[in-house]
Amino acid sequence: MSAPPIFDAAFAAQFETLLRWRRDVRRFRRDALPAGVVEALLELAVLSPSVGHSQPARWLRVTDPAQRQAVQESFTRCNEAALAAYDGERARLYASLKLEGLKEAPEQIAVFCDHGTPRGHGLGRQTMPEMLDYSVVAAITQLWLAARLRGVGLGWVSILDPVEVAAALGVPPGWKLIAYLCLGWPEQESETPDLIRAGWEDGR
Template identity: 45%
Template sequence: MTAEVNSWAFSDTDRAAVYRAIQTRRDVRSHFRPAALPDEVLFRILAAAHHAPSVGFSQPWDFIVVADAVVRQAVKVSFDRENARAAENYEGERHELYQSLKLEGILASAVNVCVTCDRARGGPHVLGRNTVLDADLFSTCLAVQNLWLAARAEGVGVGWVSILAPNDLARLLGLPDHVVPVAYLCLGYVTDFAPTPDLERAGWGERIAVDTLVHRDRWGHPYKHSDDTAAQPLPESPEPPC
């Protein structure tokens, strides 16, 4: 590719940093430090989330920063109840492994953030949402991903607590009927970003090779590529000095 065609590409260093943020992002549950998260860092991260793409430029997200210990304890109670119910889905060794997993950092993290979706934002006819009504929810998930990658660039860990009843969150956080919780996140500085995801390290699952997931033109037709274009690991930028 000529320089003219690729004139909008990042420099090698900047591009490697983007890929490094993607590759080293982790769902953090157990490595939080007690240090506070400064507002200026938190708002940089939330501003990055707010710059996510959204259907019809509707920007359906809001961010509820949950710092109050009483509210967080109530959310933890909801998690404990739902986690006990989820454990019933497994038996034998799988059940024991599930019980051993650390799946939240609600109380240990510096702050919690609930990312919501206002399903009425933009009015009854949002451009691009006529056929797929859940495009607003998809947009909100993109905001979550932006948040996660920005946090990683800031050295801030994020853990998504999905084992929560949406009705509990809506009640505890006082959400209007047209606003739904999409992601309950735990944010804070960490002692470590693990080299591999927790669930992979614990033996719960393995990363699927991307080559097996790429189809050409229709399902079940593998995308054939030459050996020299086989999927390579994401490029990394050098680790910063300690």
């Protein structure tokens, strides 16, 4: 058995910087990521812990234009409904926000949780079955950090109808949509979240 690594103070400082600069990217350059980058990132994501070692995450790279268009249309409908829930200045501010990078991001990944996976034999989820979903979220977080480490931006699009997206992508009925991710080179980077810079939490 090999000795465990020792992470020194310099590494700890770098890791804290990585966490602080991990942002939800909405504005992407359109140029493609180098070959093999997405595969390398996914190899790191699957190192994430999962309940009972069930590994329930299913990663689907979406490249088909018709499928991407269906996702874009779902976002448009859901975003219009979300906007209608706000009034006055809050509605104006919401309408000004860029909340997805679906038209620009060169890579798009739909992440599902396979609720029918036999792996793990139900260990750790008899009383909390939602642990399957949480395991997928943990893997996405790991992917997010791995991407930022390489300068790749990741944006999580949640303003979607999960049933519509699952149907458009033709996935098995036991798969639940957890996230729709956009990846690519960010147009710009900031330590401050976009929503804070836009004043979304200012109470206006």
